[in-house]
Amino acid sequence: MQEMINVVIVGGGAGGMEIATKLGHKLGKKNKARVTLIDCAESHVWKPLLHEVATGALDIGIDAISYRGHAAAHGYHFQQGAMTDIDRENKQVILAPILDEDGEELLPARRIDYTYLVIAIGSIANDFNIEGVRDHCVFLDSTEQAMEIRTMLLNKFMRYASHHQLDEKIKIAVVGAGATGVEMSAEMHHAVDQLRGFGYKIDTSLLEVTLIEADQRILPKVEKTEISDSVAKELTAIGVNVRTNTRIDAVTPEGLHTTTEEFIPADMVIWSTGVKAPDFLNEIGGLESNHINQVMVKQNMQTTRDSHIFAIGDCAACPQEDGSWVPPRGQSARQMALMTADNIRLMIDGQQPKHNYVYKDLGSLVNLSKFHTVGNLMSFMGGGVLVEGKIARFVYTSLYRRHLIELHGVFKGTLLMFAKGISRIIHPHLKLH
Ligand SMILES: Cc1cc2nc3c(=O)[nH]c(=O)nc-3n(C[C@H](O)[C@H](O)[C@H](O)COP(=O)(O)OP(=O)(O)OC[C@H]3O[C@@H](n4cnc5c(N)ncnc54)[C@H](O)[C@@H]3O)c2cc1C
Structure with missing residues (x-):
């Protein structure tokens, strides 16, 4: 009997959640591989909205997506836990024990087998x-x-x-x-x-x-x-x-x-x-990393020292042909995720991971709450068009809209955006408790 292929993704953020969903549909649901997402949290909140969580403008009771519920509906498995190390010899991810509020152990330290591993644990502020x-x-x-x-x-x-x-x-x-x-x-x-x-x-x-x-x-x-x-x-x-x-x-x-x-x-x-990748990523499992702890990858997102381990998003240092590095952005994390899913599928089919990541800057938009939105759109009229006000606000939210559509499909993703819009009208604009 052929051994089951395990695709393990660590980190269910902007990039990790999208690759888990895509591979859940393409591999998990068709029993071509067992797809597992690991995250230290129980639920997913789109990171570019964290400043709204911090002021109470966004209620995570409404906006957070439960990893378990999403996994069950989209063909992948979920394990809660924080990765602390990688045992490359035995192809295992090592997770820290889970403790309750009093420090009592709820779940012991665990080892999760992988055939292909994707590291997508994001970044932290650089002190x-x-x-x-x-x-x-x-x-x-x-x-x-x-x-x-x-x-x-x-x-x-x-x-x-x-x-x-x-x-x-x-x-x-x-x-x-x-x-x-x-x-x-x-x-x-x-x-x-x-x-x-x-x-x-x-x-x-x-x-x-x-x-x-x-x-x-x-x-x-x-x-x-x-x-x-x-x-x-x-x-x-x-x-x-x-x-x-x-x-x-x-x-x-x-x-x-x-x-x-x-x-x-x-x-x-x-x-x-600024941002840096978490400190423990520095040389984790003997992988190559840079001065801000990002794991060094090739343009196809394979890590430089292990072709079965990929890294995407903020925690990856991905070179571009002009000698620059892909910036840590929500848009690059999701573009890398979708492309890496295709490369893993190629490898499972015995082919080379031929897709190389080229960063497409869709523009930078800054939203000053209800006061103002401004930015530039790179995809229009040869690039670099300055937009402000309602149009800018619409484009700013489109990154989140696309993320929701990737996670839930076009119909449910669009419905969810409408539901959130209605909820903002009928509920208080601030969460106080
Ligand atoms: C306030 C704010 C506003 C932003 N606005 C924009 C914007 O407008 N446009 C834009 O393009 N980008 C924006 N960004 C940047 C964007 O959020 C990040 O670039 C993007 O989220 C990176 O995606 P990622 O998948 O690499 O990591 P993340 O989305 O950060 O996800 C990392 C995941 O890994 C999990 N994790 C971490 N450590 C471990 C561990 N040891 N074990 C298991 N799981 C772990 C975390 O719980 C998290 O779920 C913003 C960021 C912030 C903070």
Whole structure:
């Protein structure tokens, strides 16, 4: 009897969830292979929406997708657990034990066999080993961290609103003015606006958000300076204090110290500078990795030292022909996922994984909550068309729409978008508990 082929995907995010769904349909449902998705969480939340989870604008009770339920409907299996290592000799992924809130072991450490392995565990904010960052900042890397920020923010707002300490502002610093930092800054102003609808005596004049960027402009990775300028103008109009050319070299419980020996006081610091792959990926299982722990892959997404192990998304370092590297984006993660699924199917059929990944930049869009959306669309009129307002907002949400359609099919995915739209009309715009 022929041995069952095991395709194991670790990480059910923007990339991992799409490859598991595609292979579930193409292999799992047809009994051509056993497809297993592993994630440390129970449910999937689309990472580009985490800043909305962090302010309560998005209710994960409605938007999160249960891995187990989705796996059962789409032909793959789900195992909850955090990968800690890979045993390449025995072709096994090693998972940490699962503990309950009191530290009691619910599930022991496990080993999962693979024939083909896809590493898709994403990235975390890079603290650049700056003093005090890990101890005194909050991060927006996972749903748990977003929920933690939400609780901290709401507690602060409620305390201030009920004590009428209106002469003292809530000082929040956001370090790193990439898309995450920029969108988070705007979303906090929106959240305070919404709280007034719940009867809280609070308004945005009570909030002092300072967005700090070491580069000379915000959104430094976005090619078009018009976009940075437009976003900076809108943020300033909302009331965000935008500071460029400001480099932080230490964080304390009271605030931030800059390299020019200035002190910026802050009640809360959200750290969103750059990304790196989780530290344990560095040389995991003897695989090659780069200075930010990303696993080195070839353009067909096979890791450089093991043709049966692939890496995709933010945790992979994928070279391009012009010598550049694929940027860590939702759009690249899903493009890599769909292509890698085809390469694995080719290998199962005894062929070469011939598809090579070429990054297609569909454009960069930045959404400042209800205030403004702006960006450029690369796929129109030869590329680089600047869009703003409702059209930009529509295109911004299309990345999420495509993700939902990939996960649920055209009919259910479109219905879900409508249902979410209706839910936003009939439910409060903020989740308070
Ligand atoms: C606030 C915010 C806004 C963003 N906006 C945009 C945008 O507008 N456009 C865009 O293109 N990109 C955007 N991004 C970037 C985008 O979210 C990422 O590039 C994308 O999610 C990467 O996909 P991925 O599959 O590599 O990883 P992720 O989507 O991060 O998924 C990683 C998965 O791995 C799991 N995992 C992690 N460690 C382990 C482990 N040890 N064992 C098992 N499972 C593990 C996690 O639970 C998670 O489910 C944004 C990011 C943030 C934070």
